[in-house]
Amino acid sequence: HASELVGSLLKSSRPSGLAQAIMEVGRVNKTLYLLNYIDDEEYRRRILTQLNRGEGRHAVARAICYGQRGEIRKRYREGQEDQLGALGLVTNAVVLWNTLYMQEALSHLRSAGEIPEDEHISRLSPLMYGHINMLGHYTFTLPENILKGELRPLNFNSNNELLP
Structure with a gap:
């Protein structure tokens, strides 16, 4: 592997000429990346969007793993892998549930003649979790229509507006 090769080249107290050249190429690549990052606002926005998605997923995971303040407490590797799995x-499952119901809500809006703007749709995220009961009792007795693969009905308020 390349990382092993670079590691072996850098082991000595005085790096060889080849090792120094590799380090300089790395610095050049890093500099080019930083210059591109500084110069390209659209690129920075794409990176920020990806960072926000990652943070959103971590927020969902923290909400789910509330009991130990989001910490993995098992002392042995297999137990940690089980907890993480x-x-x-x-x-x-939360992301899938939200995605299915966001699609259903969008279909409902379209069938009612309301066409959501693409810009608004692009801001939707399946990483919300405030509507999910993370504590308490759960029932796994499902109505017949759900067992047949149908979705639960959407939630509406008294003004017939979709609720989260």
């Missing part, structure tokens, strides 16, 4: 599964 379960957390990932539940986080993905």
